[in-house]
């Protein structure tokens with residue numbers, strides 16, 4: 001009913017007014033943006049909204065399962081289809097035996113923009129596959145995206161020397177062959193406004209206050225340089241290592257009451273850097289993990305979070321002891337600008 005949204009309802013109704021004979025398919029990541037967009041459209045058109053989630057194999061630990069359970073519980077009547085596309089993602093992002101010749105430039109992809117563009121295309125292919133599997137008429141389908149205002153600005157309007165700061169995977173990345181019209185009901189909103197809308201729509205605090213997670217996922221948190229280090233690919237092994245370290249980090253932040261004071265926290269893996277360490281009587285020569293935590297309101301600027309030393313010590317001990325392949329943990333003390341929140 002219009003009363004739920006007050007005077008703004010007319011605006012929202014126009015934003016999600018898709019026509020009576022149309023379907024909306026929605027790529028849901030489980031973050032606040034796509035969850036709010038999904039809840040909104042589900043409320044507006046019920047089962048003509050068909051949400052799906054692409055499991056890229058580069059998600060946080062157990063993410064697909066957790067998101068499906070949480071959303072289906074809190075958005076009554078909604079069914080989330082999970083599409084496992086991890087094989088396709090690893091095949092193109094990883095240099096493995098026999099893959100070099102097969103994928104040319106795409107094998108061992110390390111350079112950030114190249115990586116993002118490939119991930120963007122793989123998402124589109126996964127979207128197309130999901131829609132085909134649903135058996136809906138393409139010409140009557142709209143594609144829902146949880147794009148926010150900062151995504152739009154950072155991908156299109158900031159004209160620096162290279163004209164674009166980062167190509168966000170979900171903005172402007174859809175090729176012409178993808179005939180579906182896109183609807184982006186959150187395109188004019190900032191994150192805090194989307195959170196307020198999520199509360200209005202009855203989403204749980206675990207969804208609404210969840211730290212953002214970029215579409216390209218762990219793929220842009222496994223850092224490498226272009227064409228220089230043959231050992232630096234995004235592999236299943238490096239993604240598993242990173243997701244474990246990230247999970248420990250986030251668990252400790254929650255346990256110690258820091259998660260909700262932080263705008264975004266995550267771990268980054270530096271697979272091209274190895275450092276010497278000692279474990280018991282042994283010398284180790286393994287990878288470095290960087291912890292990032294920032295405070296921010298709009299994600300356009302951010303300050304590094306002043307984390308208490310005892311919390312850092314506990315997280316570092318746990319990661320080094322529990323995650324095979326990491327023997328050094330560093331804390332990132334850079335603000336945005338000049339650094340960005342993500343490392344790629």
Ligand code: XMP
Pocket residue numbers: 116154166167168169170212213214215216264299336339340341342343344
């Ligand atoms: P940066 O690194 O640009 O990040 O300071 C700002 C916010 O945007 C998120 N981010 C992305 N989100 N697709 C997304 O959906 C992307 O390609 C992407 N790149 C960055 C980032 O996690 C942070 O919240």
